[in-house]
Amino acid sequence: MISVSGIFAQLFAIALALVLAPLLTGWINQCRAWLQSRTAPPLLQPYYMLHKLFHKDVVIAHGASALFRFAPFIVFGCMLLAAGIVPTLSTDLPFAPAADTIALVGVFGLARIFISLAAMDVGTSFGTLGGRREMLIGFLAEPALLMVIFTTAMISHSTSVATIVETLAHRDFVIYPSLAFAGIAFTFISLAENARVPVDNPATHLELTMIHEAMILEYSGRHLALIEWASSLKLYTYSCLGLALFFPWGIAGGDSFPALVAAIPLLLLKLAIGGAVLAVIETANAKMRIFRAPEFLSTAFLLAVLGLLVRLLLETHV
Amino acid sequence: MPHLLSIDLLLIAACAWLVIGLAGLAAPRKFAFISRFLFPAGAAIAFGVGVVALGSLGKAPETAVLAIGLPNLPFHLRLDNLNAVFAMLLGFASAGISIYGAGYFRKGEGTAPGLLCLEYHLFLASMLMVLLADDGYAFMVAWETMALSSFFLVTTDHRHAEIRRAGYLYLLIAHVGAIAILLSFAVMTGSAGDYTFAAMRAHQLSPFWASVAYLLALLGFGAKAGLVPVHVWLPEAHPAAPSPVSAMMSGVMLKTAIYGLLRVSFDLVGTTLWWWGVVAMAVGLITALFGVLYSTLQSDMKRLLAYSSIENIGLLAVGIGLALIFHAYGMNVLAALALTAVFYHCLAHAGFKSLLFLCTGSVLHATKERSLGKLGGLIHRMPWVAWLALAGVIAGSGLPPLSGFVSEWLLLQGFLFSPGLPHPWLNMVVPVAAAVIALVAALAGFAMVKFYGIVFLGQMREPALKDAHDAGLLERIGLVWLAIITLLLGVLPSTVISAIDAATRQLLGTGLADKMHEHGWWMLAPISADRASYQPLIFLVTIVLSVLIGRQLVRRFYHGRLRRTRAWDCGYYFQSPRAQDTAEGFGQPIRRIFGPAFRMERHLPSIRDERPVYLVKIEDHFWHWIYLPVARLAEAVSGLIVRVQGGRIAIYLLYSFLTLIVLLLVARP
Numbered sequence: 008m009i010s011v012s013g014i015f016a017q018l019f020a021i022a023l024a025l026v027l028a029p030l031l032t033g034w035i036n037q038c039r040a041w042l043q044s045r046t047a048p049p050l051l052q053p054y055y056m057l058h059k060l061f062h063k064d065v066v067i068a069h070g071a072s073a074l075f076r077f078a079p080f081i082v083f084g085c086m087l088l089a090a091g092i093v094p095t096l097s098t099d100l101p102f103a104p105a106a107d108t109i110a111l112v113g114v115f116g117l118a119r120i121f122i123s124l125a126a127m128d129v130g131t132s133f134g135t136l137g138g139r140r141e142m143l144i145g146f147l148a149e150p151a152l153l154m155v156i157f158t159t160a161m162i163s164h165s166t167s168v169a170t171i172v173e174t175l176a177h178r179d180f181v182i183y184p185s186l187a188f189a190g191i192a193f194t195f196i197s198l199a200e201n202a203r204v205p206v207d208n209p210a211t212h213l214e215l216t217m218i219h220e221a222m223i224l225e226y227s228g229r230h231l232a233l234i235e236w237a238s239s240l241k242l243y244t245y246s247c248l249g250l251a252l253f254f255p256w257g258i259a260g261g262d263s264f265p266a267l268v269a270a271i272p273l274l275l276l277k278l279a280i281g282g283a284v285l286a287v288i289e290t291a292n293a294k295m296r297i298f299r300a301p302e303f304l305s306t307a308f309l310l311a312v313l314g315l316l317v318r319l320l321l322e323t324h325v
Numbered sequence: 326m327p328h329l330l331s332i333d334l335l336l337i338a339a340c341a342w343l344v345i346g347l348a349g350l351a352a353p354r355k356f357a358f359i360s361r362f363l364f365p366a367g368a369a370i371a372f373g374v375g376v377v378a379l380g381s382l383g384k385a386p387e388t389a390v391l392a393i394g395l396p397n398l399p400f401h402l403r404l405d406n407l408n409a410v411f412a413m414l415l416g417f418a419s420a421g422i423s424i425y426g427a428g429y430f431r432k433g434e435g436t437a438p439g440l441l442c443l444e445y446h447l448f449l450a451s452m453l454m455v456l457l458a459d460d461g462y463a464f465m466v467a468w469e470t471m472a473l474s475s476f477f478l479v480t481t482d483h484r485h486a487e488i489r490r491a492g493y494l495y496l497l498i499a500h501v502g503a504i505a506i507l508l509s510f511a512v513m514t515g516s517a518g519d520y521t522f523a524a525m526r527a528h529q530l531s532p533f534w535a536s537v538a539y540l541l542a543l544l545g546f547g548a549k550a551g552l553v554p555v556h557v558w559l560p561e562a563h564p565a566a567p568s569p570v571s572a573m574m575s576g577v578m579l580k581t582a583i584y585g586l587l588r589v590s591f592d593l594v595g596t597t598l599w600w601w602g603v604v605a606m607a608v609g610l611i612t613a614l615f616g617v618l619y620s621t622l623q624s625d626m627k628r629l630l631a632y633s634s635i636e637n638i639g640l641l642a643v644g645i646g647l648a649l650i651f652h653a654y655g656m657n658v659l660a661a662l663a664l665t666a667v668f669y670h671c672l673a674h675a676g677f678k679s680l681l682f683l684c685t686g687s688v689l690h691a692t693k694e695r696s697l698g699k700l701g702g703l704i705h706r707m708p709w710v711a712w713l714a715l716a717g718v719i720a721g722s723g724l725p726p727l728s729g730f731v732s733e734w735l736l737l738q739g740f741l742f743s744p745g746l747p748h749p750w751l752n753m754v755v756p757v758a759a760a761v762i763a764l765v766a767a768l769a770g771f772a773m774v775k776f777y778g779i780v781f782l783g784q785m786r787e788p789a790l791k792d793a794h795d796a797g798l799l800e801r802i803g804l805v806w807l808a809i810i811t812l813l814l815g816v817l818p819s820t821v822i823s824a825i826d827a828a829t830r831q832l833l834g835t836g837l838a839d840k841m842h843e844h845g846w847w848m849l850a851p852i853s854a855d856r857a858s859y860q861p862l863i864f865l866v867t868i869v870l871s872v873l874i875g876r877q878l879v880r881r882f883y884h885g886r887l888r889r890t891r892a893w894d895c896g897y898y899f900q901s902p903r904a905q906d907t908a909e910g911f912g913q914p915i916r917r918i919f920g921p922a923f924r925m926e927r928h929l930p931s932i933r934d935e936r937p938v939y940l941v942k943i944e945d946h947f948w949h950w951i952y953l954p955v956a957r958l959a960e961a962v963s964g965l966i967v968r969v970q971g972g973r974i975a976i977y978l979l980y981s982f983l984t985l986i987v988l989l990l991v992a993r994p
Contacts, residue, residue, distance in 0.1 A: 061879065061882075061883045062883060062884075064884075064886045064887070064888055065886065065887045065888065066887075066888045066889075066890055067887065067888075067889055067890075068889070068890065068891065068892035068893070069889050069890070069891065069892070070702065070705075070783075070784055070892065071889075072704045072705060072782070073704075074704065074715075074782070077872065080871065080872040080875045080876060081868060081872055083871060083875060084867060084868040084869075084870075084871030084872055084875070085868060087867070087871050088863075088864065088867045088868060088871075091867070102863065104848065104850070104854055104858040104860060105858075105859070105860040105863035105864065106725075106859060106860070106863075106864070107857045107858060107859065109734055109737055109738075109857075110725055110730075110734065110859050110864075113723075113724050113725040113730050113734075114725060114864070116722065116723075116724045116767070116770060117719070117724045117725060117868075119770075120718075120719065120722060120724060120770060120773075120774060123774050123778070124774060124777060124778055124782060127774075127778035127779075127782045127783050127905075127906075128704075128778075128782045128783065129783070129784075129892045130701065130702065130782070130783030130784035130892075130902065130905050131892050131893075131894040131897075131900060131904065131905070132894065132897070132900075132904040132905065132906075133894055133895055134783075134894075134905075135778070135783065135905050135906035135910075135911070136906065138774065138778060139906060139910075139911050139914065140914075142770065142771045142774050143771070143914045145767055145770065145771070146764065146767035146768045146770065146771050147767075149763055149764070149766070149767035150760045150761075150763040150764040150767065152763075153737070153759065153760060153763040154757075154759075154760050154763075157740075157741065157756060157759060160741055161741070161744060161756075164856065165855055165856045165857060166738070166741065166856070166857040167854075167855065167856070167857055167858060170855050170856070212895070214895055224893055224894065224895060225892055225893055225894075228886075229879050229883060233875070233879075298917065301918050308760070312757060312760065315756060315757065316753065316757075319744055319752065319753050319756070320753070
């Protein structure tokens, strides 16, 4: 039954996600700047950006339909829901049974469809190009992500994220070789899904290389702010999902307030390390041509399948 | 008044459809009478069929014997839980399609409205009889009536040569399938000569003959459903037919084939071998991948949807295969999970694919255009159709919170249990098949975005589209009804599954409902809540709330100002509708990545061409490697026969004489 403390814990987790997501983006940008010998922007730069964008007038094209205006809100809602489902501080949340990992993939899929449709709505050459490429990355990444999920689900005999975390974190410590494969595959997929180097570059507006940026070219003002915030939330949710699946230690089992607060420092530490690693990856790699992306993602898929086979062949006794 | 059983009510409904059809034939010129009275009446009957079938779920089977047909060979009919699920599907889906049809069919387009009314309602009645039939004879009569009436419906615009060709191909493959089904029944009957399904159930077959019967049924019903390699008629016939007929064929008729396959493999044959499931799954996976890849490349909106139907039929075959594998190893709870996914996907596909086909009908009427390259921006002129089509598109991409996701989720849950199979390599290979399902689902999203984005979004690609008009009132009612079905199937999965659980229990002896009743109606947890759960209502409520609250908050704390201007497009000034992706352009990544899957003929212009011609022709490998050789063989054989057929009567008499002598020699006592 849903308790008051459960609802509180859920709202707290969502509020934390809303606050931390832009911070994570800011942290990654800082790390990238340091690694590339640039002067780093302030850590809070993403918040200033959001504030500025919310203040600005919305300017939309003549041909934009209502779908174009609704899509940012829907995408933001999807990401909010996803952030509420993935256990960040506690596994005992009211939203946890609402969706398992497969449904989580579905939520990301829904957001992707809406942003791609919105990109096609104005009818510019870049919009349709971005929408098409986003769907391309989507259908390459989704099977690989599902294989990663299958591997973890077979270890814990469940697709529910909460149960997976409990199995891995709160029981005897066992080393699963299959998780190593799945973890590498998941890293690949997260890079592609979050429009990061080497698949996409979040900082580019060079016409021919854009994917995510091409889709949101026509957005401005509050719509753009919501999309940027949703992108940060997506990166945050993916990071937390990765942490929950592969480094779940430190996530609380209950929903009491002290337990939640106690889980925060470890989460921050893990996110900080994860962000720094992402910055290193982005600095060490160059963006690849769009048609190298299938190779990149099929490598991820093969790694995930290897993980699954390792699980089935070698770990049947665990 | 005597107490009427559900089966009697369904028979009355079938007769009423026939009466409506005949009334249409009797008044061929009274167009208003046909479209404003007869079609809505047919829709009301269809709704009644749905309600009666829903009410009969979970009750004991009812039988009836109709003393029509040949002497001593009456029609046996039976209503049990399996066919009640499909009758419910038929009723509820065709209620929406018929009411849409009432607004859709126009005067002066192909077949006269009176005749069309007869064909349409005969088609409906024959599908109901296919479901109810309880002996091979009644089944085949109804099956053939269904094939013929739908053939005439497909060839409504019979003045176009390509439509006649599509209809001919459909008829040909339907009959190849019908022969296979007939042979399958014959194998199951044995030598007893009793064609009732009860006799087939009682007849024990050796594993060899049981396999023969199963494979024949897979071929026969697969030909109707559109499984590879007997799928070629589907992308020809669906675009050729008027849109309500396409919707009916894709949404409902294909499911009668799924029903037949389930009836034979789980009910009539009596035994189950594990490799049957592997065959069905392999064929299903190939079909699904084939269908979705080709659907992403189509530039005709109805062909795109037709290939998407092939994909969905493939997914259904995969589900049946998985259920057969589990069933063969006695893991009936898991078989029930897979089978529930099959039933659910049948219902979901009937809803969203009919919806999408009907939307193409409205687009077709409004613009006279089927080619994606000449559409665009219709959301401004046809908001009703566009927004309702969005529901179909989301469900068709298999995304929460609508109907397509539930069945996909159930199917994937079923796959997660496959490592528990007591077979040394099946438990390794089958889980990887789930990856193909994931790929198919993601590609379906690609195809759906292409369909919706190019038809309804963007700038209008032709100036004539400015005159497009939205769907009429009756058409809207039909579309809204199907969209409601799609939504309800999406957000109330537990309620629906407890209703259709009776059919699963009939086939497997166990179902999912007991487990599910431990949780609330809002929660779908087929095995246990720890294992996996899904609450679509939370999805819907959270997303809707965050849209509403988000809008209010932004307005409250900032502002709601909005200006309109030219599109930015990176500062590019010369924006024209032609700069948008064409249908071919949108499919280009697929052509590039999955190149070997297509038989492609391409002509690219050089820089110096005075009149540049750009040509890409995508063809089906199966057409080239299977159908053309068979056609050539048939032609060669006919060429030989022509030599025998000299045209002189004396020669023919000689043939008769020789035959008689041979027969006398052979049949000598």
